Amino acid sequence: MKKIRKAIIPAAGLGTRVLPASKAVPKEMLNIVDKPAIQYIVEEAFNSGIEEVLIITNRGKGAIEDHFDHAFELETKLEGKADKKDILDSVKQCSKFGNIYFLRQKETGGLGHAVLCAKSFVGDEPFAVLYGDDVIISENPVTKQLIDAYNKYSKCAVGVKEVPTENVMKYCSLAVEHLEGNNYICNDMIEKPKKEEILSNFSILGRVILTPDIFDILENTPKGAGGELQLTDAMKAIAKRDGVIAVDYDGTRYDMGNKFGILQANIEVGLNHPEVKEQLKSYIKEIAKTL
Numbered sequence: 001m002k003k004i005r006k007a008i009i010p011a012a013g014l015g016t017r018v019l020p021a022s023k024a025v026p027k028e029m030l031n032i033v034d035k036p037a038i039q040y041i042v043e044e045a046f047n048s049g050i051e052e053v054l055i056i057t058n059r060g061k062g063a064i065e066d067h068f069d070h071a072f073e074l075e076t077k078l079e080g081k082a083d084k085k086d087i088l089d090s091v092k093q094c095s096k097f098g099n100i101y102f103l104r105q106k107e108t109g110g111l112g113h114a115v116l117c118a119k120s121f122v123g124d125e126p127f128a129v130l131y132g133d134d135v136i137i138s139e140n141p142v143t144k145q146l147i148d149a150y151n152k153y154s155k156c157a158v159g160v161k162e163v164p165t166e167n168v169m170k171y172c173s174l175a176v177e178h179l180e181g182n183n184y185i186c187n188d189m190i191e192k193p194k195k196e197e198i199l200s201n202f203s204i205l206g207r208v209i210l211t212p213d214i215f216d217i218l219e220n221t222p223k224g225a226g227g228e229l230q231l232t233d234a235m236k237a238i239a240k241r242d243g244v245i246a247v248d249y250d251g252t253r254y255d256m257g258n259k260f261g262i263l264q265a266n267i268e269v270g271l272n273h274p275e276v277k278e279q280l281k282s283y284i285k286e287i288a289k290t291l
C-alpha cells in the first residue's frame with residue numbers, strides 16, 4: 001500500500017456566509033488569535049507526515065500565497081532587533097513548513113471540482129483533503145488519525161462528527177455501522193439531505209483520505225446540490241462499492257466559513273494561548289456579569 005504523502009487544501013470558495021469580511025481577504029486567511037485559519041491547517045498537514053501540499057486558490061486569494069512566502073522587507077527590518085526575535089522567528093516559520101504548491105480553480109464549481117483540479121498533482125497515490133475553512137484543534141492531528149485508519153483498514157477514510165439535524169441538512173449524512181473504538185464503516189452517504197433522507201446525524205467535517213480512482217468518478221459525476229460538483233456524490237460511489245471508514249475523530253472543529261465559528265475559534269484558542277489566556281479569562285468573566 002502506498003504511503004500518504006500528499007494533501008490538497010481547497011481554498012477557492014467564495015465564502016458568501018462570511019461576507020463582507022471575505023470580500024477582499026480570503027476567508028481561509030481570517031484570523032484565529034495570531035495566525036490565519038489556513039496556517040493551522042497547513043501545520044496539521046505537515047504534523048501528520050504529509051510531504052507535499054497543494055492549495056487550491058482562486059482570483060483574489062493571492063494573500064494565501066504571500067503568507068507562505070518570505071516577506072523580505074519585513075524580515076530585514078526585524079533582523080538584528082533582539083526584542084523582536086520571537087516575532088521574526090514566527091514570520092520566518094511561515095515560509096518553512098515544507099513544499100507548498102498553488103493552483104487556481106478557474107471557476108467556483110464546488111468542492112468536487114476543486115479536488116478534480118488536483119488530478120495531475122496527485123498522480124496515482126492516495127491523498128488527504130483538508131477543507132480550507134475547517135480548523136480542527138487536537139493533540140493528535142486529525143489528518144494523522146485518518147491516515148492511521150486508512151493504513152489499518154486499507155479503505156478511504158472520512159472524518160466525522162455527530163451534528164444537530166439542522167446542520168446535517170446543510171452538510172451531509174452518512175449511513176454507518178460501528179466497527180471498533182471511534183471507527184465506523186460507511187456504505188452510503190448523501191449531500192445536503194432533506195429531513196426524510198437523513199441516514200444518521202454523522203456528517204463529514206473537514207478531512208478525508210481518498211484514493212486516486214476518485215478522479216474518474218468525479219469526471220463522471222453530474223452536478224449536484226447548488227449546481228456544483230459535490231465531493232460527497234463521488235465519495236458515495238466509493239462508499240457503496242468498497243465502504244469507507246468514518247472516523248469520529250478526537251478534536252474540536254471550528255467552521256471558519258461561518259460567523260459564529262470564527263468567534264468560537266478565537267475565544268477557545270485564545271483561552272489556551274499563553275500570551276493572552278489570563279487577560280481573556282478575566283475579560284470574559286467580567287463581561288459575563290453584564291449579560
Ligand code: UTP
Binds near residue numbers: 109131257
Ligand atoms: P464551502 O462550501 O464551505 O465554501 O466549501 P464556500 O463555497 O466558500 O462557502 P459559502 O457557501 O460561499 O459561504 C468548503 C471548502 O472548499 C473550498 C472552500 O474554499 C472551503 O475551504 N471550495 C469550495 C473550493 O475550493 N472551491 C469551490 O468551488 C467550493
